[in-house]
Every structure is written in structure tokens, then in C-alpha cells.
Amino acid sequence: MLLSFVADFVATQPMPLIAALIFVALVIAEFLGSYLRKWFQKKRSASGTEATGIDYVLTSVFALLGLLIAFTFSLTLDRYETRRDLVVREANAIGTAHIRSTFASDVSRTELRTLLERYADKRLEYGAAPLNKRTEFAEESAQLRAKLVVAGIEASQNVSIATMVPSLISSVNDVVDIGSEREAVSLARIPPSVIHMLLGYTMISAFLLGYSQLKASTPQQLANKMLFILLTLALVSIFDLDRPATGAIRVSQQPMAELIASFRN
Structure with missing residues (x-):
């Protein structure tokens, strides 16, 4: 049911909306990874910031x-x-x-x-x-x-x-x-399972990125957001190519x- 919903959403909704949701989800995944890392550090009273x-x-x-x-x-x-x-x-x-x-x-x-x-x-x-x-x-x-x-x-x-x-x-x-x-x-x-795999794997990657940077500097945070933009563009391009009649990349x-x-x- 969920696989079908995500596939239908990707196939029918406007690309700007899909892009915005993917980017926001990546930022949230990064934040959760960073928060979990800080929670582990506090729990273990560890002084190092590298795992x-x-x-x-x-x-x-x-x-x-x-x-x-x-x-x-x-x-x-x-x-x-x-x-x-x-x-x-x-x-x-x-x-x-x-x-x-x-x-x-x-x-x-x-x-x-x-x-x-x-x-x-x-x-x-x-x-x-x-x-x-x-x-x-x-x-x-x-x-x-x-x-x-x-x-x-x-x-x-x-x-x-x-x-x-x-x-x-x-x-x-x-x-x-x-x-x-x-x-x-x-x-x-694109099979719904592949869409789920791509989105899920991208979210996990953003989560691990946040987890690996306990105290990310401003340049690091900016670089992370640029990476998320690039990942979003890559995913949206894939979904757009799969929509030849309604996407920005149409079959003439x-x-x-x-x-x-x-x-x-």
C-alpha cells in the first residue's frame, strides 16, 4: 500500500513539490543523525567527537x-x-x-x-x-x-x-x-520498490552524514546543504524522465x- 502511494505521488505531483519534500526530508534526516550522535556522547560521557x-x-x-x-x-x-x-x-x-x-x-x-x-x-x-x-x-x-x-x-x-x-x-x-x-x-x-530504495537509501545517507559530524562548522553545514541540493536534483531528474508527458523533460x-x-x- 505504501509502495503504491509513494509511486503514485511521484508520478502525479508537481516536480517542485517533490523536490522540496526530498530536500526537507534530507535536512531532517541529517538533524536526527546529529542529534542521536550527541545523545550517545552525553550518555557515555565521552570527550571525543569522532567515532x-x-x-x-x-x-x-x-x-x-x-x-x-x-x-x-x-x-x-x-x-x-x-x-x-x-x-x-x-x-x-x-x-x-x-x-x-x-x-x-x-x-x-x-x-x-x-x-x-x-x-x-x-x-x-x-x-x-x-x-x-x-x-x-x-x-x-x-x-x-x-x-x-x-x-x-x-x-x-x-x-x-x-x-x-x-x-x-x-x-x-x-x-x-x-x-x-x-x-x-x-x-x-520505475518499480515502486526501486523508488523506495532510492529515497530510503538517500535518507539513510543524510542521517549518517549528520551522525558523523557531531560539531559541524558553518562551512561544513553549507557543504552538506549543497550536497542535499545535488542529490535532490539527481532524484528529481530521474523521476522527471519517467514522466514523459507531464514532466519538464517531455517526449516530443x-x-x-x-x-x-x-x-x-
Whole structure:
């Protein structure tokens, strides 16, 4: 339940709010670490302010945190590139099917082209829609794909040049396949367990940083806050890449928009 809530929150809430909450949480974690260290010192009446092995543990923790962030960033960036490539491929597939429909008879050609143009409009709406509204457009797209299959088969039976039948069927099939693939990739998100691991590990790192600095000087405190800002930016960038339609880093729908414009010229 909690995993789902955090994942939904990250996927739907404004990025500035998420960034602010992460930064505040890091500052609180650092404060709690420092407070716990002071409490242990008072309890044990220890005069030293350094704990054996703390620096070594802290270095290891932040090194592992860097690896986790780098791995997750690479994963989301690859997925972003895949989504962008699929928009181009889908636009090209629809355009190719539209051109090859020329070889069908007048009635079949008109029906197939009309469906392709409607489908392109729907795919543009799908690409621009936020995650929580894409289900509706995906269902409408699936219905249009079913109609495209029927129209494609009918058009292939009324082709003026027999050798173009495989090409026409193949182009319609590409439209259907790429559309389904695009929706599957679009629904893929960072697993909630990974989001929890990243956030939890970052909080623990901030806690250990505060624990390791019993009496942090002003320059040290300033450096800690700068580190928290950098960590926040890294996490927000990862979450933003995973929101291609609503984040600051969006998948461009320009190829599909240009295709639709060409239909109307």
C-alpha cells in the first residue's frame, strides 16, 4: 500500500513539490543523525567527537548511493529514448500505410485513409495526455487498430497491382504492432520498490552524514546543504524522465503532429 502511494505521488505531483519534500526530508534526516550522535556522547560521557570507522562507512554509503542513482538514471534515460524513438517509428508507419493505400480501390482507399488519419489524431492525443488519462486514449486506439486490421484486409483484396498486396498488409501490420509496443513501453515505470530504495537509501545517507559530524562548522553545514541540493536534483531528474508527458523533460510529439499536418495539406 505504501509502495503504491509513494509511486503514485511521484508520478502525479508537481516536480517542485517533490523536490522540496526530498530536500526537507534530507535536512531532517541529517538533524536526527546529529542529534542521536550527541545523545550517545552525553550518555557515555565521552570527550571525543569522532567515532572509529564512521568516515569509512560514510564513504562507502555515498559511493553505493552514487552507483544506485547512476544505474537508475541510465535505466530511465534509455526508456526515455525508446519512447521518443517509438513516436518517430509510429508516425513513419502510419505515413507509409497511408501512402501504400493508394494502390487500393477508391472505396477501400478512402476508408483506410480515414481510419489512419483518425488513428494519428488519437495517437497525438495519447502522447500528450498525462499518465492518469492515457487509459481512455489507449482503449480508443485499440478499437481503431481493430478497425484498421479489417480495413487493411479489405483494401488488400482490392489492389490494382497484385505485387503490392504484401506491402500494404505489412504497413498496416506495422501500425498495429508499433502502437501496441508504444503503449506497453509508456506504461513501464520505475518499480515502486526501486523508488523506495532510492529515497530510503538517500535518507539513510543524510542521517549518517549528520551522525558523523557531531560539531559541524558553518562551512561544513553549507557543504552538506549543497550536497542535499545535488542529490535532490539527481532524484528529481530521474523521476522527471519517467514522466514523459507531464514532466519538464517531455517526449516530443512533433513527428506525429507533422504527419497530421501533411494529411490536411
